Amino acid sequence: MTPAQATLRDDLIAAIPNLRAFAVSLCGQPSTADDLVQETLVKAWSNLDSFTLGTNLKAWLFTILRNVYFSELRKRRREVEDSDGAFARRLSVHGEQAGHMDFEDFRAALSKLPPDQREALVLVGASGFSYEEAAEIAGCAVGTVKSRVNRGRRRLTDILGVDEAASFGPDDETQAALVLAAGAAAGVP
Amino acid sequence: MSEGRSVVADESTRVFSASEAGTSSQPPVNAGPQPADGARLGTEVEAVIGRRLKALYDDVVNAPVPDRFMQLLAQLEQAQGAPATGAADTAAGPATDPTETDR
Numbered sequence: 001m002t003p004a005q006a007t008l009r010d011d012l013i014a015a016i017p018n019l020r021a022f023a024v025s026l027c028g029q030p031s032t033a034d035d036l037v038q039e040t041l042v043k044a045w046s047n048l049d050s051f052t053l054g055t056n057l058k059a060w061l062f063t064i065l066r067n068v069y070f071s072e073l074r075k076r077r078r079e080v081e082d083s084d085g086a087f088a089r090r091l092s093v094h095g096e097q098a099g100h101m102d103f104e105d106f107r108a109a110l111s112k113l114p115p116d117q118r119e120a121l122v123l124v125g126a127s128g129f130s131y132e133e134a135a136e137i138a139g140c141a142v143g144t145v146k147s148r149v150n151r152g153r154r155r156l157t158d159i160l161g162v163d164e165a166a167s168f169g170p171d172d173e174t175q176a177a178l179v180l181a182a183g184a185a186a187g188v189p
Numbered sequence: 190m191s192e193g194r195s196v197v198a199d200e201s202t203r204v205f206s207a208s209e210a211g212t213s214s215q216p217p218v219n220a221g222p223q224p225a226d227g228a229r230l231g232t233e234v235e236a237v238i239g240r241r242l243k244a245l246y247d248d249v250v251n252a253p254v255p256d257r258f259m260q261l262l263a264q265l266e267q268a269q270g271a272p273a274t275g276a277a278d279t280a281a282g283p284a285t286d287p288t289e290t291d292r
Contacts, residue, residue, distance in 0.1 A: 009262070016258050021249035038261060043287040045265045050286050063288040106241045125239050126246035153238050162234075 004053060011057050012044065018058060018127065019065055025122040026069050028111040040065040059129065063137045066119060073115060109159040117152030120145050 001009070019040060023033035043064050044051075051060050110118060116138070123134035124145065135142045 009266075013254075013259075013262065016254050017250045017252070020252070020254075021246045024249050025246060034255065034257065037258070041258065041261060042265065045262075046269060047287050050288075060288060067287065067289075103241065103245065107245055110242070110245070121238075121242060122246065125242045153235060156238055157234060 008048065008053070008057075012041065012061075015058050015061050016041075019061055022062055022122060022127055023065060023069070025110065025126065026066065026115065026119060028107075036065060036069055039068050043068070056133070059133050059137055062123070062127065062129075063139075066137060070115070105160065106156075109156050112159050113152050113155055117148045117155060120148035121152040121156075124149055 016037065019037045020033060023036040023040075024030055027033050027036060040061060044061055047064075051057065110121075113121070119138055120134060123129045123137060124131060129137065131142050131145050135145045138145060
């Protein structure tokens with residue numbers, strides 16, 4: 001194996017955690033996600049000659065993965081989203097409990113988004129790609145990515161039944177901010 | 190919550206993207222002209238959504254890689270040799286670009 005091939009192999013391995021995270025966010029099931037990653041790696045390995053060394057390997061791998069996912073979706077002619085009505089009814093009860101939306105609720109809400117909105121949200125908000133890179137990966141215009149992100153966020157808040165940040169309940173950063181604010185109010189520098 | 194929350198969301202996105210070559214615009218919490226549909230939510234709500242999303246995502250990124258993938262790569266190396274760079278593998282049949290979407 002040449003040094004270039006060895007580096008490429010190492011870069012492939014290094015990308016696996018991110019690929020798994022992207023796959024889970026797309027399909028919602030860890031086992032299905034790992035199958036997706038497996039298929040992606042097989043396709044990537046046998047098509048590495050179509051990858052230009054020095055360009056963004058992570059983006060190339062993400063593109064392969066999302067193409068596998070979406071072509072599977074089209075083949076099954078079945079959407080991931082459930083009937084929002086039933087889910088929203090379940091949440092309207094939960095929402096009355098002091099608005100504590102835990103991570104499982106958030107994860108479930110994410111899985112209810114149309115796949116293209118979920119993909120856009122994850123690419124831009126979690127995988128660390130720019131709008132331009134996300135547009136290349138998703139095979140659409142930058143403006144389309146932006147509107148999918150905005151619609152996805154809005155749809156999330158609709159599904160979760162929250163319209164204020166405080167309704168999400170405390171997470172680590174909120175807790176820290178609350179502690180700081182309390183300290184400031186008490187005159188602690 | 191203070192107004193600083195939106196800055197945190199920017200920084201986390203920017204830091205994460207710093208390792209990516211060739212990034213141009215970052216997705217800021219407060220962008221310029223907005224798309225006609227999907228008006229922006231409050232910046233704090235967007236920041237919380239961003240953090241939750243990142244937390245879910247990072248949970249998997251930080252998890253140990255299952256053995257199946259290292260085994261897979263070992264199998265691929267044995268079957269196909271070193272990763273193909275440059276020369277097309279004609280034995281694999283017609284070359285298809287996996288980044289092209291099936292239509």
